[in-house]
Amino acid sequence: MEKQPHLLLWKAVFVLIMIGLGFGIYAGSKSIDYTWRWERIPQYIINTEATTVRSPFDGSATIEKGNKLVVTSDYGDDPLVIEKFDNLLVSNGDLVFEGDPLVEVENWNIGPLTWGLVMTLQLSVVSLVFAVVIGLFAGLARISTNPALRYLSVTYIELIRGTPLLVQIFIFYFFIGTVLDLDRFTAGVAALSVFTGAYIAEIVRSGIQSISPGQMEAARSLGMNYVQAMVNVILPQAFKRTLPPMAGQFINLIKDSSLVSVISITDLTKAGREVVSSTFAPFEVWFAVALMYLVLTGALSWAIQRLEKRLSASD
């Protein structure tokens, strides 16, 4: 590649365009009189809520060394010992009556957006595992010499790639889910893995076919059977070659998982919708949701790039 002149200039242009974009968003929201309320968002990711611990009996409070509150009962009950608290509401030697507040403890609560993120992660990981298994077998069947296997695989791939995922999710949930009595999560995972599996099958097929036939011949001539040759020689090479398209497919899977919110799975997208209806801060929520998806997909691309680097030792 030829070296681009004025490198610094073009970097500056990039920065300017990004600033322009940011300003555009700001101006856009100004023009519709939108008030940003970012402070409402964090509580939906993680919130801290204080709960008050009250005395179960009449007695007296003592504060021992190391910030330990001991309440001894007037009636011979076992003393109450509280070692961890955030706010102390009594002082040393106070008399307390049953029901008096003693301390406040701050609870860390995971907010609905984080729960949504966890659900999206679960959906994606479980679907990914199944999709890879399905895709591997469908891809191998696709290049099999057995016509039954080949036609089955072609039919599967064409059916799935020819219909929208949203429709497949409905079919899995309302038809297959009803027939087989699947819960939402299982139906969602099934739809996502069957859908992604079809694309992975094509990636696997092209990956295997890109390996020179001489590799299979060399392996077989050394006495390996078909499965041994596939597992030890062909697939490791195909795996390395298919990593970039696989990464793309995995990232698509994470994003496609947002569609299962239509069957009432509370994933990140559905959580976003719910939070919007209680905060009335749609812009902030959707930006936050987008950012959380980006964290997932970014982490995945990063991990796969690391793996690619490690595998490139033999290049």
Next chain:
Amino acid sequence: MTNMTDKSIIQARNIEKIYSNGCHALKNVSLDINRGEVVVIIGPSGSGKSTFLRTLNQLESISDGSIHIDEVSLTDRKTNINKVREEVGMVFQSFNLFPHKTALGNVVLSPMKVKKKARTVAEQEGRELLKKVGLAERMNNYPSHLSGGQQQRVAIARALAMHPKIMLFDEPTSALDPEMVGEVLDVMKSLASDGMTMVVVTHEMGFAREVADRVVFMEDGELVFEESPERFFSSDNPRLQRFLGQVL
């Protein structure tokens, strides 16, 4: 035909090969090869040399005829072809090393996976073999970091690691730069002098003259002519003369 005795380790009789596209690549080819014998096959491009060699370890199936390797019939449906292939090593024109494995990794893979040898044992043997082909210093190199001649020597070591009784070579030096041909031929020569049964397709007439016990000439899918090297190269067979006139 010479040597049609039962001490032959390879008995190929009346082989016909018709590819699925209709190409008639082998026409009534018969050849017996004795234990410890080195047979060199020469002939013009497209004459069926590779096809014949590849039928001997069933990389190609045959359309008619019979092949016995060490008295095991390859056309018998009960024969486990993987077992036969353990006994018949093959070296390819394009090396076909496994690029994701180091030189040593290439050599130990099949002993470990097929013969279920422990890694330490396989690596011990592998190192010996790589030393034998002159690659003691290059064991941990990946194929992409080896020259063509070095790669082909690894490929030979890899085939030897299965302790084959027969070695097949399909133009092992044709993809090499001229200065690397010698190092590969030297390994093959030492293998021949160790008593290995070898079938070699090559254009290296010097190797044929020096090492072969028998030279076979193929043309148009037929085995035209076979002789000891001295008589072969002094023969006045017109088809052979025409071919030798072209290559020499």
